[in-house]
């Protein structure tokens with residue numbers, strides 16, 4: 001058993017309470033390799049933003065759980081080395097799908113876990129979430145749960161159809177499970193293709209897809225039912241079109257990739273939404289930078305020469321999200 005406290009990590013309780021009260025959101029960035037982690041920590045340290053390092057089941061299998069734990073421990077020390085005196089870093093399991101997986105993460109030094117039983121019938125979702133909460137809370141590990149279904153594909157999570165969270169269920173769910181935060185479905189989805197062209201309109205000038213707006217009415221109803229309760233938005237990449245263009249110009253093929261407009265995420269950050277999940281945007285930044293080097297310098301074969309620019313691009317992206325979208329800069333001095 002390794003406690004996250006020994007690793008210098010924190011759980012989400014205090015940072016969420018401050019974020020809800022302060023009208024900003026904490027970035028939850030997925031990582032599975034060193035360059036992503038370096039970029040996340042550099043951006044967070046430079047902006048003094050609390051940050052959630054997220055690991056999905058797929059990432060855990062890809063990178064190895066022991067290595068990831070040491071990377072998170074290293075991240076805390078690296079942040080201090082960069083001059084961030086009191087780093088507020090969470091190591092979080094993204095989309096845990098079983099009690100055993102959540103338990104194993106709690107036992108291995110994670111400070112927060114998500115149990116995603118949203119695809120199960122309501123009572124089963126409650127029972128499994130409650131079981132995880134009871135275990136995790138013994139070690140002061142916080143638990144995120146989910147109600148409602150997001151469409152899209154992400155590692156091992158996929159759903160053909162989404163349905164919005166039902167506001168009439170949230171009080172019962174939060175009370176009976178004891179979860180610390182709740183992921184809701186209001187129109188976001190995982191991946192770089194969040195909407196089909198049929199769901200969008202097209203900007204006549206640019207020809208780009210314009211997605212339908214998020215269901216802010218559902219969010220506001222949930223906020224009214226659970227005042228001050230931390231709400232989480234998954235699937236919140238904005239799929240920056242400049243990265244899509246670079247990828248497509250350098251041999252890639254991402255036609256009609258579309259995400260959530262950043263103004264809507266900024267608006268959500270000011271509400272009870274206190275955690276915003278971003279994975280695809282970092283993948284796009286990395287891929288765009290690497291494709292560009294491969295295309296422009298076909299003789300290059302030193303990984304540092306393409307992973308370095310990829311890291312710089314991701315850092316730029318993370319800083320932009322922190323400062324201009326979520327407003328979490330300067331909240332972990």
Ligand code: 13P
Nearest residue numbers: 191234235236237279280
């Ligand atoms: P994106 O695919 O929009 O980045 O969402 C990531 C996510 O929600 C991780 O759980």
